Structure formats: structure tokens, C-alpha cells
Amino acid sequence: MRFEKHIFVCENKREEENPRGCCHDKGGADLRQLFKAKLKSKNLNIKFRANAAGCLDACEYGVTVVVYPEQIWYGGVTENDVDEIIENHLIKNIPVERLIIKDNLPTAGRKVYKK
């Protein structure tokens, strides 16, 4: 594998008037930069990569972060959560339970099911 864990941080930007909001305006880009900087400072950036992502379709939970390959989805992630995700999830393999999105249906999925 190329990365042991691959962290995708939503940085999607929508127009201000869009009712769905967007992770960019909630700090997605800064969050990703912080992940990247902290991983690099710990020499963990070869094993773990913090990647920018477009809309992850979990807009109401933003800032949304998904960690693969274990497909753990986090919502409402802030800069205060970065150390805990790195130390517990990435290094010790213990996901940060309090941030996990419990709802497993993507937004597009809910729209379909509501029809």
C-alpha cells in the first residue's frame, strides 16, 4: 500500500447563500493544513497522508474527515481534535468515538429514499 492511513479532509467551497453550507467555510482547508503540518513534524507523513478532498457528501456534519482504509467518518472536526485523531486513531488504531458520524447514509442517499 502507498499509505498506511489516508485522511481525506473536505475543503469543498459553496456560495455563501447555499443552505447546505460547506466544509471550506467551517475551516476545512486550515484543518487539512494543520493535519499535514503535524504529521510532517512527527515524521509521520510517509505513513499517513492528509489529503484535500472535494465534497464528501456529509455536508451537515462538516468539517467532514474520512480515514481510509478503515473508512471511519468524522464530523464536526476542529483544529482542537487533530492531536487526538493523530495520537489515538492514526498511531494507536483507536478511533475517536465522540467524533464518529453515526449516520451511514450519504446526503444523496437520503434524498433518494425520501422520494
Add this chain to the structure above:
Amino acid sequence: MRFEKHIFVCENKREEENPRGCCHDKGGADLRQLFKAKLKSKNLNIKFRANAAGCLDACEYGVTVVVYPEQIWYGGVTENDVDEIIENHLIKNIPVERLIIKDNLPTAGRKVYKK
């Protein structure tokens, strides 16, 4: 899980003079749009999501695509490969062998090892 398979397509854009090149200039954004449109036309966009990604650090293989959770990395992907990836990999779970990046070390990794 929110998606059965999550396809990240690199759309990273670098300045034209950058020797590493970039997936954007090789057609990354159009490729992602094609994945998205084809998945939607087949009503597969709930199970499978084609997502924009920033630099996946496999620049020399661009356009780079990674499919999670199985962490299959594809390089040199063009619009002509989209049907085969959807039909064989996403639907039938048979990865498209000829496109798989064999090298497992990310670019940043190689730089470190070369020191």
C-alpha cells in the same frame, strides 16, 4: 459505511513550469466529472462516489485514481478507462490490473529514502 466504494481522482493543479507536472493538466477534473456522470446515469452514485482529491502524491503516474476501502491505486487513467473501472472493479470487484500502480512508495517516501 457511507459508500461501498469511494473513488478519489486527483485534480491537483500546479504551475505550468513545475517539473512534477500535475493531474489537473492531464485531465483529472474532466475524468472525475465523467466518473460522476456515468455513476449517476447507472444509479450507482449512492453506492459509489467519485470524489475530487488534491495531490495524491503519485504525480508521475497521473492522472492518479485511488479506490477505497480496498486501496487500489490506478495510474495514467484516461476517459477511455472509466467504463472498464466501473464495470469490472466497482461492480464486479475485479480491479483493472493493467492500470494498477505497481510501485508502493509515495513520492515523498522516495525522497526520504534517497537521502
